[in-house]
Amino acid sequence: MGIATLVAGVLRLRGATVEEPKGGGWRELTGPELR
Amino acid sequence: MRAVFVGVGAVGARAARQSQFLGSLDDLIVVDADPARAAAVAESLGEPARVATADEAEDGDVVILAYPGSHAEAASAALANGAHVVSVSDDLGCVQELLAMDAAAQERGRNVVVGAGFSPGLSCVLAALAARSFERVEEVHVAKVGAAGPACEQQQLEAAGKDGLDWRDGAWESRRGGTGRELVWFPDPLRGVDCYCAALAEPALLLGAFPDASRITARAAGGRKAMVLARLPRLRRENPEGTLGALRVEVRGSQGTALDDRVLGAVDRPAVAAGAVAAMAARWALDGRLARPGASGLASLVEPGPFLASLAARGVKVAVFEGGQHGAEAAAAGRH
Numbered sequence: 001m002g003i004a005t006l007v008a009g010v011l012r013l014r015g016a017t018v019e020e021p022k023g024g025g026w027r028e029l030t031g032p033e034l035r
Numbered sequence: 036m037r038a039v040f041v042g043v044g045a046v047g048a049r050a051a052r053q054s055q056f057l058g059s060l061d062d063l064i065v066v067d068a069d070p071a072r073a074a075a076v077a078e079s080l081g082e083p084a085r086v087a088t089a090d091e092a093e094d095g096d097v098v099i100l101a102y103p104g105s106h107a108e109a110a111s112a113a114l115a116n117g118a119h120v121v122s123v124s125d126d127l128g129c130v131q132e133l134l135a136m137d138a139a140a141q142e143r144g145r146n147v148v149v150g151a152g153f154s155p156g157l158s159c160v161l162a163a164l165a166a167r168s169f170e171r172v173e174e175v176h177v178a179k180v181g182a183a184g185p186a187c188e189q190q191q192l193e194a195a196g197k198d199g200l201d202w203r204d205g206a207w208e209s210r211r212g213g214t215g216r217e218l219v220w221f222p223d224p225l226r227g228v229d230c231y232c233a234a235l236a237e238p239a240l241l242l243g244a245f246p247d248a249s250r251i252t253a254r255a256a257g258g259r260k261a262m263v264l265a266r267l268p269r270l271r272r273e274n275p276e277g278t279l280g281a282l283r284v285e286v287r288g289s290q291g292t293a294l295d296d297r298v299l300g301a302v303d304r305p306a307v308a309a310g311a312v313a314a315m316a317a318r319w320a321l322d323g324r325l326a327r328p329g330a331s332g333l334a335s336l337v338e339p340g341p342f343l344a345s346l347a348a349r350g351v352k353v354a355v356f357e358g359g360q361h362g363a364e365a366a367a368a369g370r371h
Contacts, residue, residue: 024357025356026355027357028352029299029343029354033340034343035344
């Protein structure tokens, strides 16, 4: 019980429930977009 | 042209180096509280760099301030001597003091470029670029992660413990530091990072550029967890060059009757990007390319496209987030 609580606490501190945004992504801005 | 670099730590040394690639300088003066460091940086830079005393610090065509603590006194003295001033400070109190010099700078026909680093700095230019997509800007939300060096890291820890200021519906709203956890999606490889309210300078700087915006907020990684960990013994030495950092700037606005948003970001070593931004701002001030005299942030002073194109040529790249759920959908979910 103690260990499980500790692990859950650490995971919470680390923000472990991270989901990637669906269908999106980063693309470098170049050329005409920077004029 | 004479440029004076006051403070040559992780950011100031890089700004001095970058300035040598952006146009000719007759004199490049290095001033630092640590004489040995100033001498080492001047030697590394080569001609025309030289070390000077603090008395000469205000005597230049442009003075770049890149040391911890308040820049107000040095900026005021430099302005009185007819110099342009570029400050890389990210301290909210310092930024507010420098912005208050607007009338004095206008009177002298000089620029005080406030917050000319990574964040604030590159963050403000990204906001200006994103705003070009809209007729009217409704909201600007900035998030950042990473530190430019030990002094910057210390400043961020102090900022995390202080209340932040958000601009909401025509008034400043105080937000307790370390609260308001929000998962922010930065460009690879940093990706999802929890960010929190803190005493950050972006809202104060961006309001000048977007006076009609209803919301301007800023968040930073770290929060109370970092404040607690910072008090524990360190198992490894601080990296003098700082950590990898990232920015995410979201601008929501209207084009005709349509509401939309645009998300821009950057990943870099904050010291590298901040040095390039400060050097570029100094060059633009010397060349008379800034929009108007006075004290303000970069969002009000530069054409964001050409400024970012010049930064890209120096290796500082920016990105756009396309697709996915953000902006209007996320706002509907009550994220901000």
